[in-house]
Structure formats: C-alpha cells, structure tokens
Amino acid sequence: MTGDLEPGIVLAATPIGNVGDASARLREALAGAEVVAAEDTRRLRDLASRLGVEVTGRLVAVHDHNEADRADALIAAASEGATVLVVSDAGMPTVSDPGFRIVEAAAAAGVPVTVLPGPSAALTALALSGLPTDRFCFEGFPPRKAGERASAFAALAAEPRTMVFFEAPHRLAATLAAMAEAWGGDRPAAVSRELTKTYEETRRGPLATLAAWAEAESPRGEIVITVGGRPAQAAGMDAVVAEALARVAAGERAKDAVADLAATAGLPRRELYAAVLEARNGSAST
Template identity: 60%
Template sequence: MSSPSTTPTTGPDPEPGGGRLVLGCTPIGNAGDASPRLVAALASADVVAAEDTRRLHRLCATLGVTITGRVTSYHEHNEQTRTPELVAAVEAGSTVLLVTDAGMPSVSDPGYRLVHACGEAGLPVTALPGPSAVLTALALSGLPSDRFAFEGFAPRKPGERAKLFAELAAERRTLVFFESPHRTAATLQAMAEGFGADRPAAVCRELTKTYEEVVRAPLGELAGWAAEREVRGEVCLVVSGAVAATGGDVDTDALVREVLLRVADGERLKEAAAAVAERSGVAKRELYDLAVRRRAQ
C-alpha cells in the first residue's frame, strides 16, 4: 500500500534558493486589512500571479508597495495553460505569490489547480491568512457558526437553482452563498420556496466597505426586501440550517420536494426516493408514498 502524499510547507522565511508557492489573502474591501506579511510578500516575491493585474497595482499603490518581481495574470480563462509555467518557476527556485481580487485564492477563486499541481510535484506551498468574505458573513449573520457549509454561487438557471435548494433543504448546517447583486432577489425568492419562507437568514452586503450592510430576517421577508430595491455591491447570503421538527423528524416536505425535482430531472421515482432516503434517514417507502400523493394532488 502506498503512503499518502504530503506537500511540504514553509514558514515566512524559506531556505535560501528554495522555491515555493505562497497564497496571499487580499482585503475583501478595506485595504487596511492587508496583513504585514502580505505587504512584505508583494514587495519581495519573484513572481506575483494576480487574478486581475490592474486591481493588483491599485492595491499596491494604496498600500505603498513597490513590486520588484515579475507580474503575470492568473485567472479562470488562462489558469490551465499558465499553471505549468508557475510550477516550473517554483521548481527553479522562485517564490511565486498568488493573489486574487479579494480573499483567499482557491476559495471560489482561481488557485486550486495551481495548489494541486504543486502538491503533485512535491513543491512547498504555504499561505498568508487574512480576510475572508465567507467567515466574515458567517460571523455577522448571527446564525449558528459551529457547523457550516460554503456553497459558492447558486446556479443561474432557475430549474438548477431550485433543484440545489431542494437537495439542501434538510441540511442541518448553516449555509453560506456568494451572489451577484442583480440575481440576489431571484435567489432569495428561490430560497424562500425551497427552504421555507420562515427560515432565518441574512444578507451581508459590501463587507468591510463604507456602505457595509447586514440585513437579518426570515427568507420570505428578505425576498420582499430585495425585490423592492436595487441591491448593489458584493453579496453574501447566509441561511440557517434545517431544524428537526417536533419528535426528532426531519422536514419531510422539503425531502419530498427534492424527490419530485429529481423525478422532473429524469430520475425514476423509486430511485429518487431511495437516494433521498439514504441521505436523510427517512424511510424510502414513506418518501415514495408521500411523493406519489403529492404528484396526485
């Protein structure tokens, strides 16, 4: 049996001549949140790979940092071709600093592919921790934070979005989503329909910026709030997890909705009921019968 592979990590001061990949956490809004380690890394890295080089230069100008290394772009449209170049730079002994527009690289941003490639090559990878929109929104939401799941952006297509929310309706952990401002109202409405209008939630907008706003209310109210205004800026949606009903039963209505959405997507009713039953712990026969009854109605 082969042993698990491990990726070397390095501290802030690597061995002279040793290459490494550094993931740099950038401010999510307020440039003052940049860490001293990030400032030092921007000034000293041999290569700075940025999701948007123009934003990088604006950030450096604000921080008063002069980049002495080579600057290159690294985004979703070129990461497949640029990854081998950056891996080769690390292999050659360079310190490669990867930064995205905001937050931690690889978390709903480019970076995973490069980290994976360096790991496969046995090259050192480390991170400069810092601001995180996910954790900031979770903390400000006032919802349970002991267990949570980050779901990224919800699907754009209404059918796919409804299917996802039906699958997540029985999830007990707090859920965190990113969303674009012009889709926020539609997503909140779909959440109210999929999770229930009374499910507690929060809209966290423009975090750490001048017009930061956190609105806490049940999903139905938040959907109405968003529909009445033009939502602007970067948005995080935080939704409370499902609560067991009296007697310890899960929300069977949500599970039945998931079964029927699977069926509408082409899955056989028996197989859909079995899949949802296995995940939720509810009896397969019960879900099947409830789904048949719901369809008849």
C-alpha cells in the same frame, strides 16, 4: 525572497474592501516575490500603490480562463527556487477565485505551498449573520439558471449546517425567493453586502422577508448570503408523510395539509408534497 517566506507557492489573502486589512506579510510578499500571479494585474498594481509597495517581481495574469494553462510554468518557477505569490482580486485565492489548479499541480509535483491568512468574505459574513457557526458549509455561487438553481437547493434541503453562498446583486432577489421556495420562507438567513467598506450592511430575517426586501430595494455591491440549516427539531419525513396521509384520508386537500405540515415541521414543502404523492400512489397500487 526577503523575510521568512521560503521558495514555493504562496497563497495570500487580499483585502475584501478596506485596504487597512492588508497584513504586514502580504506587503512583504508583494515587495519581495520573484513572481506575482494576480487575477487582475491592474487591480493588483492599484492595491500595491495604495499599500505603498513596489512590486519588483514578474507580474503574471492568472484567472479562471487561463489558470490551467499557466499552472505548469508557475510550478516550474517555484521548483527552480522562486517564490511565486498567488493573489485574487479580494479575499483568499482558491475560494471561488483562481488558485485551486495551481495548488493541485504543486501538490502533485511536491512543490511547497504556504498561506498568508487574511480577509475572507465568507467567514466575515458568517460571523455577522447571527446564525450557528459551530458547523457550516460554503456553497459558492448558486447556479444561474432557475431550473438548475432549484435542483441545487432541493439537494440541500436536509443540510443541517449553516450555509454560506456568494451571489451577484442582480440575481439576489430571485435566489432568495428560490431559497424560500425550497426551504420555507421562515428559514432564518442573513444578507451581507459591501463587507468592510463604507456602506457595509447586514440584513437578518426569514428568507421570505429578505426576498421581498431584495425585490423592492435592489441592493448593490458584493453579496454574501448566509442561511440557517434544517432545524434539528424538524420531524422525520416518514412521520410527517404519515400524518399528511391521515389528514388527506379525513378529507383535507393534500396541498393544504402539506403546506401546514411543512411549515410546522421545518421541511421543504416541495419535497414533502412529492413524498406524500409517492406514498399515495404506492398505497393505491397495492
């Protein structure tokens, strides 16, 4: 390997859209690595061509379906002194892309691992979102099935950090609607698509508004959803449940009281309604 890279596993970020974002170190690694493990070898060759780089090392396809099987051979090559470059189609390997099993195996075998930093769709969208960036979490792709997706979002109802998700364009509207149902339609969010590309766009607004936009417009391209965490000023669940019970005792319908209090306190309506029902049933049995 030429340059300052040592033998071992090298994770390299590739452009997420604009080829001009490729780093000089990525170009050097593509030209000099003895082995290049790529998610899609055809896309890798196209990238190299656009960068004016000739890949001279052995090219190996490593994707979700074969990474576990290929990891041992790649680790063996690195152990014998080869520089093994690992790249995904776009962005950083291991982040919703292949690479994790290779790093896991390398760590277990004591093989050096280094990273060539670069573009990241998750961080780019977070920076564009206008939402708090001091604390955030990356949740990857939500479950595809509606029931599993609802359960996953319910588990995140109390998450105070900004949340970042990837999503396919044909599921965007349904996912935003499910988020609005789980966390409230007023929760601030942003949808970024085609980052660094010609038609890059970021839409910001409440989840309900974004869900309606996605349903009407059917936006295309690579999608990142960023959602604000549960507001710090949200009232505690116990206090809100107690207020709901008092309003119900005064004659108000439980669903009406819950809908109003959930919006005011910044609590998920479904979670609050379940807590109110549990509290009512508990009081009735004593």
